[in-house]
Each structure stands twice: as C-alpha cells, then as structure tokens.
Amino acid sequence: MSKELIRLRECCMAFDDEQVLNNLNLYINDKEFLTLLGPSGCGKTTTLRIIGGFTTPTSGDVLFDGVRINAVPPYRRQINTVFQKYALFPHLNVFENIAFGLRMKKIPDPADPSGRRMVKLSEAEIAKRVDEMLEIISLKGFEHRRPDALSGGQQQRVAIARALVNQPKVLLLDEPLGALDLKLRKDMQIELKKIQQQVGITFVYVTHDQEEALTMSDTIVVMDKGSIQQIGTPEDIYNEPKNAFVADFIGESNIIDGIMVADGLVQMYGKKFQCVDSGFAPGEPVDVVIRPEDIDIVPVEQGQLSGTVTNVTFKGMQYDIIVDFRGFKWLIQTTDHSPVGAKIGVKIDPDGFHIMKKSQYSGKFGDYSSYSDEYDELSDLDTDDESGEDAAEDESHEE
C-alpha cells in the first residue's frame, strides 16, 4: 500500500496499577482500513483513544506523519472520531451537529495576501459542505431534526458525517455499529467501506465482531490483554492464525495438540497426517488448527479418524455437528445430516491443517466439549449428578 501515516512506538498504558497496553508497536498506512479487533478489555479502545489524543500513553511515542504528537490535544489533530453510541450534541439539530467542526475551523483569509490572518468559514461554505455530507449519508431533508428524533441508523450516519465533513486525514471509529440490529449492521458495513473508498482516507476501526472485521478491513490487528497477537490481511488472519487465541477468536476452530514429525507431516491421536506447513523442529509440540468447514464426513472405513456424533444443530446454511474423537470434541460444519450417536469417519485435506507454535493460549481454546455438555445437561438431568460425582472423585484423587 501507500506510505505510513501513524506509528505507535513501544506504547504502554497503565491505569492505576493495571497494565492496559503492553509495549504496543503498530504502524498504519495512508488510506488504509485498519481494524483493531479483540474481546472487551483487550486495549483496543485505549489504542484508539491514544491515536485520537484523548489519553496520553504512559510511555512510548505516537507519531503522525513522522512527527511526535503525544502532547498534541485532540482539537489540533487532523483526526476525527465516530464515538461509541454516536455522542451527537443533543441540543443541536442535524445541520448544526454536522457543521460543528466547520464552525470551529479557521482558515487563512483569502483576502489577506500575507496569509497570516485567519478567518472563519463563510456560512455559504459551511452550508455547501454540510449539504454535500447530507447527500453522502442520504439524510437530505433532515437538517432541522434533533438527534433524538432520529433512528439509531440515522444517528450513526450523522455521526459519520459530522466527522467526515472536516476532511480529516484519519477517521477513528469506536464500535460504531454496536447499537444497531443485525440487518442494519450488515448494510452499514458495506456503506462504511464504500464511504471509505469514496473519500479516500484512513479508517481505524475498533470492534469485537470478527465478522465485521473480516468484511471491511484491509488490515486486521488482533489484540488480547493489551498486546497485539497478530497483524495481517483478513485472509492471513483467518488462514494462518499465529496462535490459539487468534484461531479461536476469528471464526470457529478445532485446536488439537500435535507433534511435528517432519516438514509437511504432523502427528496427532498417534496418527500421522499430511500437511503443508514447515519450518518446525522435528518432534516439536504444536497446536493444530482445523477449521470446521475443512472437514469432510466419510464412512468410517474411509476416514482418517473416526468418532461419534454427540450433538447436531441446524443452522440454516449448514449443520453444526459436535463429534467426539476419544474424549476431545470437534465442531464440524457440513451440509449433510448425521444423526446423534452415529459413528462417522472424517477426512481432511493437507491444506486443511494449520500448524501453530505453542503459546500461552495453548490448551485454552478450540475444544467444543463445553458446547455439547451444556446440551447434555439440558436433555438429560442425570448427567448433572454424574458430573458432580466425577468432580468429587477427582478431588479425592488429588488429595
């Protein structure tokens, strides 16, 4: 892509004693749609607020176009923000909300040849630019409405217009679609991407919705616990997750313990499987990611592995099937129905495996046992008692 616009260098942030950001390094290119993705509390909003100038990092540098802007207040940055829940001015109508930034602006007086005298924008200029914005967000005729007389989607669009009318270099968006219903959210995703391409500026987008991130972004930054877990294109992030956290957070993943036997050969469940990954030490323990849609169900005798179906959920486009492979439960997405209790075989192509190095997240994600347990508890009350006994037994063993 094009040149670098924003860089965060070794940014740390702590509130009281709590470390919110850990040594964050990130650069953002001009005209890029970059998404900060992660669960709540991962530091993504803090990162956004640092870029916007609402908080100053405890240590580290924020560079804009190569200039350090740590101490520059928000109102002097060429950055505008679309806030969570929009934060429209309740005492101003739509027109005045959008015109707010323009009224704050001062430009060199065209009548003054030295160019040093600053004047406000003319009312005609303001009206023209607000009008253009209303056109883009298709809210013409709503100029005199108060924000509370608008629907959520309309408020959303006013908030975007209010930021874009200032022609910022960067637009920051803090979970802007969080309050909208699913249908509207999907429409707005496409709309936002369109607007971004139309105005040709950098968008930095914060969300916890992985699907939203995959749909809109040029680059996704996956964050957890104040650290960046992976940076990459949506395809990279989905196909080549770096660790169990990323694999689990983006889409559905079965994550199984394995051992790398040699390049292109991984061992799990005591069996060897062909894969396409390489670059691991022979005998290195690894996490193996298998996406639910990459698994084919075949008759037992043709399968690489065989297991028992423990739960089937109809999802419209496909069935979500939970299959027990020697105590470890997998999620398989398939268009074929298999009944609960059936013995099935599975087949996975070599490029269906993705091998990851072990990390702090190994063993925490990618097992669908809890998924089917919940289901069992609902269908069979006895299970509850049994699991209680199991737990008691486990405890006595430990003692």
Add this chain to the structure above:
Amino acid sequence: MKNKWLAVPYVVWMAIFVVAPLVLVVIYAFTARSGGFTLENFTAMGEYAAVFGRSFFLALIATLVCILLGYPLAYFLSREGSGMRRIATMLIMLPMWMNFLLRTYSWMSILENTGLLNTFFKSIGLFALLNRTFGTNIEYFHMINTQGAIVLGMVYNFLPFMILPIYTVIEKIDYRIIEAAQDLGANSRQVFRKVIFPLSLPGVLSGITMVFVPAVSTFAIPRLLGGGMVTMLGDLIEAQFMGSAYNPYLGSAISLVMMVIVLVCMAVMNRFGEGEEGAVVL
C-alpha cells in the same frame, strides 16, 4: 389500577392544603372589608409599588449573585473525583441542616456595627488607617440594616438551591459529547461555550426558580438583616395578616399579584430555555 390508589392520600392532601387555600386567597383578594365583591384591594396596591419594585429587584440581584457564585462552583465540582465531590456536596448542604433563623441571626452578629467583622477590622487597625489616610472619622462600616445585608442573607441561604441543580445537570453530561466537541476542533473554552453551557441551562433555570421565588417572598431575612428599615413584600403581606395593619383582604391581593408576576417570569424564562438561543437568559 391498584397503584393509582396509592396517590389518593397525596391528592387529598393537595386538595385540602394547596388548592383550597389558593381558592381562599383568590376569594379574599376580591372581597371588601365590609364583605362583597370589590377591586379596591388591587387599586389600593399602587402605593406599595415601591415595595414590589424593591422586592423583585433585590431578589433578582440575589439570584444573579447566586448564578455567578454557584455556576463556577458547580462546574468545577462536577469535574472533581467522587471523593472530593461527596465532601464538597456535604459542605454545601451543611448550613441547611442548621435552623434557618439561627443562620440568619448569626449573620446579624457578624454584620452589626459592633459585630464580629467590624471588631476584626478595628483590631487590625483598618479604621485608624482609613481615618489617617482620608481624614475621616469612622468607627465602623455600616453593614447591617442595608439592602446589601439582605442580598447577602438571601445569597447565603439560597445558594445551595442554585448549585445543586446546576451541578446535577453538568455532572450528567456524557463525557463522550465533550470529547466529541474536542475532537471536532473545539478548545476548552469553545467546548464550554458551545456544549457544556447550553446543556447546563436546564439546571440554571431550575436554580433560578428555586432561588428567585423564595427570595421574592422572604420576610425573615429583611426583618433580621434589614432591621425593618427595608420593607419587602414578605413583610408587607405579613403585616396585613399578623401585624398592626390587619387587612387580610389586601394581603391576599398582594400575594395574588406577586404569584402572578412570578408565574409570568417563570413562563418567560422557560420560553428562553426551550428556544435555540438559550444563552439569552444570562
């Protein structure tokens, strides 16, 4: 349906103790001493125009002073941490837990010619200094029994009623709205002028109502701090009911007129509050 009946005691209370007296006041206001309908009570009021004027003027001054003192305090209070806010709110409320008369009496002893303040000035040699410099011969500042003392008493007693509503409104302003204004290029002065102040106007309006109305009709404060030298509406009305001038018909008429003027003032102010140019109020 069931809940509706819970309101009955209050409705009855209102009917007996609010509506009925109001009706009585209206009836009395149009009744002559000898009985029978008359407008004389209102035509006779002309001679009290000065009292009306003075009452509204002093109440207005007190309200303005309350805004000037109370608004900044409420504003800075709302930006403090929660601990500081709790302590400050306590301190603001504290005087109100003391008896109203006691509070006002204590101002008397502060402001008297031989009161605390004058004694203090004397002891630091202020009067001696002034007399030497200007060749005057003063022994005390005349503070008690002046209009200034009355305004001071009003401000002191009613200031919390200005601070608290403003504080409540400002505190409730979503910080994201303020950040949005900063984000759109407003510096802190502009943020205040364009966002915080207009959004705080409802608080200012209810503060004005809560200060101005009791200030207009107060009679204890002018009695104690004005020493009877400055007659205000409250004293006038009281004199018609309790005092030597006993004439409840005239008293009712005066209260009625005062009530109407106050209502008109409030209506006009609320108009401004609702309009886009809310700042006109100040």
